[in-house]
Amino acid sequence: MCLRRFSQHQCDVIRRTWQTHPPLQVRILALRTLAGMSATAVEVVDLVKRYGDKTAVDGLCLTVERGSITAVLGPNGAGKTTTLETCEGYRRPDAGSVRVLGLDPWADSAALRPRVGVMLQSGGVYPGVRAIEVLRHVASLHAHPVPVDALVERLGLGASGRTPYRRLSGGQQQRLSLAMAVVGRPEIVFLDEPTAGLDPQARRATWELVGDLKTDGVTVVLTTHYMDEAEKLADSVAVVDHGRVIAVGSPRELTARGASGTIRFTATAGLDIGSLAAELPAGTQVRETIPGHYLVTGGVDPRLLASVTAWCADRQVMPEDLAVDRRTLEDVFIELTGHELRT
Amino acid sequence: MVRSQTGLELRMILRNGEQLLLTVVIPVLVLTVFSGIEVMNLGTRHERIDFLAPGVLALAVLSTAFTGLAIGTGFERRYGALKRLGATPLPRWALLVSKALAVLMVEVLQTALICAVAFALGWGPHGSFVAVAVLMLAGTAAFSALGLLMAGTLRAEATLAAANLCYLLFLVSGGIAVPLDRFPDGARPVLEALPAGALSEGLREVLRGGSALSLTHVAVLVAWAAVAGVLTAYTFRWE
Numbered sequence: 001m002c003l004r005r006f007s008q009h010q011c012d013v014i015r016r017t018w019q020t021h022p023p024l025q026v027r028i029l030a031l032r033t034l035a036g037m038s039a040t041a042v043e044v045v046d047l048v049k050r051y052g053d054k055t056a057v058d059g060l061c062l063t064v065e066r067g068s069i070t071a072v073l074g075p076n077g078a079g080k081t082t083t084l085e086t087c088e089g090y091r092r093p094d095a096g097s098v099r100v101l102g103l104d105p106w107a108d109s110a111a112l113r114p115r116v117g118v119m120l121q122s123g124g125v126y127p128g129v130r131a132i133e134v135l136r137h138v139a140s141l142h143a144h145p146v147p148v149d150a151l152v153e154r155l156g157l158g159a160s161g162r163t164p165y166r167r168l169s170g171g172q173q174q175r176l177s178l179a180m181a182v183v184g185r186p187e188i189v190f191l192d193e194p195t196a197g198l199d200p201q202a203r204r205a206t207w208e209l210v211g212d213l214k215t216d217g218v219t220v221v222l223t224t225h226y227m228d229e230a231e232k233l234a235d236s237v238a239v240v241d242h243g244r245v246i247a248v249g250s251p252r253e254l255t256a257r258g259a260s261g262t263i264r265f266t267a268t269a270g271l272d273i274g275s276l277a278a279e280l281p282a283g284t285q286v287r288e289t290i291p292g293h294y295l296v297t298g299g300v301d302p303r304l305l306a307s308v309t310a311w312c313a314d315r316q317v318m319p320e321d322l323a324v325d326r327r328t329l330e331d332v333f334i335e336l337t338g339h340e341l342r343t
Numbered sequence: 344m345v346r347s348q349t350g351l352e353l354r355m356i357l358r359n360g361e362q363l364l365l366t367v368v369i370p371v372l373v374l375t376v377f378s379g380i381e382v383m384n385l386g387t388r389h390e391r392i393d394f395l396a397p398g399v400l401a402l403a404v405l406s407t408a409f410t411g412l413a414i415g416t417g418f419e420r421r422y423g424a425l426k427r428l429g430a431t432p433l434p435r436w437a438l439l440v441s442k443a444l445a446v447l448m449v450e451v452l453q454t455a456l457i458c459a460v461a462f463a464l465g466w467g468p469h470g471s472f473v474a475v476a477v478l479m480l481a482g483t484a485a486f487s488a489l490g491l492l493m494a495g496t497l498r499a500e501a502t503l504a505a506a507n508l509c510y511l512l513f514l515v516s517g518g519i520a521v522p523l524d525r526f527p528d529g530a531r532p533v534l535e536a537l538p539a540g541a542l543s544e545g546l547r548e549v550l551r552g553g554s555a556l557s558l559t560h561v562a563v564l565v566a567w568a569a570v571a572g573v574l575t576a577y578t579f580r581w582e
Contacts, residue, residue, distance in 0.1 A: 088430060089429075089430075090426070090429070110432075114432040118427070118430035120423055120426065120427055123423030124423040124426060124427030126419060126422065126424045127418070127422055128355060129351070129354075129355065134351075137348070137351050140344070140347040141347065141431045141432050141433050142431075142432060180427070184431070
């Protein structure tokens with residue numbers, strides 16, 4: 001099921017060329033047109049948005065490449081939803097600029113809305129409307145929608161088609177929201193926490209759909225506070241905290257940056273990590289993230305592991321849940337911000 | 344696009360069982376009970392029907408264009424449905440037109456029902472159909488604008504309470520079931536200047552008295568529609 005299409009202008013150009021030139025030149029023109037389109041789908045420069053005294057977004061910069069999946073990762077209150085809503089055209093920036101597909105989402109919203117798919121964080125549907133009714137309706141508002149029945153089957157909503165929205169389960173409501181976002185064959189979709197509260201099966205189905213969107217060339221921008229989602233899905237992760245992007249890169253880049261590997265264990269709270277750090281080679285860091293949970297980052301090798309366990313043995317402390325891991329995005333986040341992702 | 348949205352709006356209105364009480368049950372009850380029982384000292388049975396039927400038609404417009412629309416829109420706003428529609432290619436004007444069309448269609452159904460009941464009770468209307476249509480359209484415009492003004496500024500629960508309260512107040516003081524001359528002399532011009540009074544008195548002049556369309560009443564309704572409409576355009580919050 002192809003979820004993308006060319007813009008109206010591109011179709012017109014290609015059609016006219018087809019009528020006046022032989023097919024090979026049409027192909028060349030199509031490729032040129034695609035190449036000539038701006039490579040960036042979303043460009044946010046120094047975005048500032050305030051609500052009264054509170055500054056939700058404070059000089060945020062973000063660039064999203066066409067056809068990529070970008071995850072905006074951050075805790076609640078970081079400004080993810082505000083940024084997304086500014087890109088969607090719901091909010092007007094107090095300062096800075098936002099360009100989606102080269103257009104201003106506030107000023108050019110009429111031109112942009114047929115090309116953009118939106119999934120709100122919650123709600124967005126009349127409580128009394130039936131699932132398939134509202135999906136057909138949103139499809140009818142677009143010029144070239146995806147066949148609704150296929151999409152319904154794809155997202156496992158077949159059985160609940162005639163159920164009113166308010167009687168759907170949370171997972172079904174969310175899948176319906178996602179279906180509404182993609183049914184119009186947009187060029188770019190903004191998904192606000194697409195798998196929040198979903199069971200593992202539904203999460204996997206959603207991830208599959210997001211993967212398919214990318215295969216069809218649709219740009220995906222999603223917000224999440226699930227690290228596994230960001231690591232698994234995203235080509236590019238922007239870590240956001242207090243209204244600013246504090247790190248950006250592919251998941252591999254972010255987790256490989258600096259030290260490699262971690263050792264984590266739980267034990268009694270308040271151990272003297274200073275003395276542990278003193279026994280370990282330079283460049284290793286020891287931290288007590290939450291009372292009782294310890295994290296050692298640095299050049300993790302068997303010798304380091306032995307040093308850590310020996311130190312514990314000397315103090316008659318049993319390191320429980322001892323694990324040697326690759327650095328995860330959560331570790332990156334803690335290092336960058338000094339606090340946990342999940343508040 | 345407008346057709347699809349109008350269909351959706353219509354289905355949402357008709358599926359709302361609670362609104363049925365205000366849009367159908369109460370108007371028909373007012374018509375049948377107050378014409379059957381000598382409550383207001385209105386005269387003979389025929390005189391009562393001739394007095395009540397235009398009032399109940401005004402009540403029908405009030406219930407759909409004001410109360411129903413305000414509450415429905417207020418909750419659509421609360422549940423994010425309006426916000427979500429704002430991300431679709433549907434333009435704002437198309438949404439408003441669809442809502443207006445859905446309201447008008449429901450009013451046609453209500454009018455048919457009320458007229459059927461009134462005729463069964465011995466109603467003998469006069470006057471031109473066009474005049475009635477103009478008045479009801481003007482009334483719909485005025486009430487819709489006021490309803491949207493309320494829905495776009497207040498919380499959904501506040502809209503629910505206020506719209507129902509206004510329905511009740513207009514039922515009593517809008518010239519619908521109670522003749523305006525029962526109110527103190529000073530109050531009468533005020534009540535006739537309110538949209539409910541203007542509509543019901545205007546309809547009564549045409550349907551009972553057979554007189555030509557009273558431009559004053561239409562002007563009052565249009566003025567309400569214009570002022571409320573402008574205010575709504577500035578104050579409506581979509582979420």
